Amino acid sequence: MTVQHVGPTFAPVLAAIHGAAFPLEGWGVGAFQVQLEMHSVLGLLDDRGGLVLLRVTADEAEILTIGVVPSMRRQGIARALLEESLTRARILGVRALFLEVGVRNHPARALYEGMGFREVGRRRRYYANGEDALILCVRLSPAE
Numbered sequence: 001m002t003v004q005h006v007g008p009t010f011a012p013v014l015a016a017i018h019g020a021a022f023p024l025e026g027w028g029v030g031a032f033q034v035q036l037e038m039h040s041v042l043g044l045l046d047d048r049g050g051l052v053l054l055r056v057t058a059d060e061a062e063i064l065t066i067g068v069v070p071s072m073r074r075q076g077i078a079r080a081l082l083e084e085s086l087t088r089a090r091i092l093g094v095r096a097l098f099l100e101v102g103v104r105n106h107p108a109r110a111l112y113e114g115m116g117f118r119e120v121g122r123r124r125r126y127y128a129n130g131e132d133a134l135i136l137c138v139r140l141s142p143a144e
């Protein structure tokens with residue numbers, strides 16, 4: 001299995017992947033450590049070079065970040081990470097999973113659309129470069 005649940009000791013690994021996936025806005029090791037120490041935050045690592053952080057609050061959850069290193073893209077890593085996120089969220093009783101994506105981030109938007117996410121809102125000029133953010137959501141049925 002390539003996707004695993006990781007705790008704070010994996011902060012350096014996640015920070016390295018995040019820095020490669022988001023060269024202009026990578027989070028540092030400390031930021032991952034703080035996030036992964038929170039009980040509400042779930043970190044998943046794909047050892048081929050991908051990560052996702054998910055924050056669960058009662059029956060809602062939010063993808064805080066998801067990224068794959070450039071050399072390993074288009075191999076299904078992000079889809080695998082999202083599928084595992086959806087499975088775990090459902091088991092935790094989550095009924096709606098949200099995320100935010102730049103309107104011009106076409107690879108990410110295609111990924112999310114293919115996973116069933118739908119637009120539920122827009123934050124105008126949300127990012128520093130003036131780009132709008134879309135709020136996407138997928139509804140989950142209860143785990144059996």
Ligand SMILES: CC(C)(COP(=O)(O)OP(=O)(O)OC[C@H]1O[C@@H](n2cnc3c(N)ncnc32)[C@H](O)[C@@H]1OP(=O)(O)O)[C@@H](O)C(=O)NCCC(=O)NCCS
Binds near residue numbers: 021050074080101114
């Ligand atoms: C968006 C991102 C996470 C996708 O990761 P990935 O591992 O390459 O995605 P996958 O291989 O799992 O792709 C799954 C599907 O998403 C869509 N997709 C992914 N990348 C795409 C691209 N460049 N162009 C068009 N569609 C794309 C496709 O439908 C793809 O399915 P297919 O390959 O069978 O056609 C990756 O490009 C990335 O890390 N980008 C920089 C960070 C980022 O923008 N994160 C999201 C912030 S909201």
